[in-house]
Amino acid sequence: MLCRGGDGCLFTLQQSSSNMMNRFLRRQENPAEEPESKTLDDPWRELRWGEKQMNLQYVQEYKPEKDDIRYLRVLLYGPVGSGKSSFINSVSNVIRGRMTIPALASAMTSDQSFTKRYETHKFIKGRGSTKTFYPLVFNDIMGLEDGTDRGVHADDIKLALKGHVKEGHKFNPVAPISQNDPGYNPTPSADDKVHVLVCVMSANTPQMNSSVLEKMKSIREAASDLGIPQMAMMTHIDEACGEIEKELKNVYKSKYLKKKMKDFSAAVGIPMNCIFPVKNYSEEIDLNDDIDALILSALRKMVDFGDDFIEKI
Numbered sequence: 216m217l218c219r220g221g222d223g224c225l226f227t228l229q230q231s232s233s234n235m236m237n238r239f240l241r242r243q244e245n246p247a248e249e250p251e252s253k254t255l256d257d258p259w260r261e262l263r264w265g266e267k268q269m270n271l272q273y274v275q276e277y278k279p280e281k282d283d284i285r286y287l288r289v290l291l292y293g294p295v296g297s298g299k300s301s302f303i304n305s306v307s308n309v310i311r312g313r314m315t316i317p318a319l320a321s322a323m324t325s326d327q328s329f330t331k332r333y334e335t336h337k338f339i340k341g342r343g344s345t346k347t348f349y350p351l352v353f354n355d356i357m358g359l360e361d362g363t364d365r366g367v368h369a370d371d372i373k374l375a376l377k378g379h380v381k382e383g384h385k386f387n388p389v390a391p392i393s394q395n396d397p398g399y400n401p402t403p404s405a406d407d408k409v410h411v412l413v414c415v416m417s418a419n420t421p422q423m424n425s426s427v428l429e430k431m432k433s434i435r436e437a438a439s440d441l442g443i444p445q446m447a448m449m450t451h452i453d454e455a456c457g458e459i460e461k462e463l464k465n466v467y468k469s470k471y472l473k474k475k476m477k478d479f480s481a482a483v484g485i486p487m488n489c490i491f492p493v494k495n496y497s498e499e500i501d502l503n504d505d506i507d508a509l510i511l512s513a514l515r516k517m518v519d520f521g522d523d524f525i526e527k528i
């Protein structure tokens with residue numbers, strides 16, 4: 216706006232303010248002109264970021280009430296690269312209060328699964344002669360690849376749910392474990408069985424293909440038949456949404472993530488309130504309270520769901 220005084224100035228001022236008014240009215244009529252915010256004003260789920268310590272203590276002090284059950288066993292399944300091994304590492308970091316490297320995470324983004332053996336991951340409690348394990352253990356099962364003869368066989372996961380897969384068994388993608396196999400456990404104990412089934416999915420991948428969805432569905436049905444509680448985790452949330460990458464506390468404000476979780480919920484039939492977003496430890500060299508808070512929020516639910524099931528068996 217040029218203003219040199221006199222009538223010309225008045226005219227230019229009037230013109231300028233009427234232009235502004237027009238722009239304002241246009242925006243009112245057509246909000247699309249305004250770049251839409253990527254975040255909601257208020258989080259859609261409440262997470263008390265300051266309660267990390269309480270949840271940590273809850274998980275650290277958890278112990279199954281039944282005498283014949285030493286461990287609450289969580290089985291993680293999901294596509295290759297979704298972050299199952301990284302989640303186990305992350306839990307180890309959080310529970311032990313320092314960075315640790317128990318389960319190998321694959322840095323390669325290949326379509327072949329890295330974890331092939333059925334292995335129980337335990338977390339060490341105490342040091343030296345007082346060394347014991349926390350009663351919360353994880354099994355990480357080979358990825359669910361596209362196609363029938365690749366990745367883990369859905370039948371193997373079903374047998375693992377019932378505790379029939381022995382520690383160290385090497386999965387064969389072509390043929391599921393049979394009763395004659397040395398890796399088959401005919402008489403599983405109550406804590407060989409899986410107490411919570413957790414699907415791990417990356418928020419940073421496009422739509423899942425139908426054959427992976429089919430495998431997931433059949434596993435979920437088997438778990439439902441056995442009464443095993445189920446939940447899911449969305450990982451890679453930092454990579455999927457710039458707002459979360461900038462600030463992890465935006466996790467429940469991100470419109471993108473909310474939509475991704477809703478779509479996932481609809482595709483696999485896991486209700487929204489059983490899906491938890493987490494950011495795994497991946498590049499960090501030190502612990503971070505916000506990362507811990509999200510992991511503990513999911514972990515606490517795993518413990519509660521698993522414990523409910525243990526009470527029933």
Ligand SMILES: Nc1nc2c(ncn2[C@@H]2O[C@H](COP(=O)(O)OP(=O)(O)O)[C@@H](O)[C@H]2O)c(=O)[nH]1
Pocket residue numbers: 293294295296297298299300301302319320321322323329330358450451452453454493494495496497498
């Ligand atoms: N940025 C980021 N990277 C992740 C996350 N979770 C896993 N990763 C990385 O993704 C890759 C595959 O993870 P991995 O745990 O091996 O997947 P798995 O095949 O399901 O066991 C590794 O390079 C991890 O560091 C996450 O939440 N955020």
Ligand SMILES: [Mg+2]
Pocket residue numbers: 299300301319320321329330355
């Ligand atoms: Mg792995």
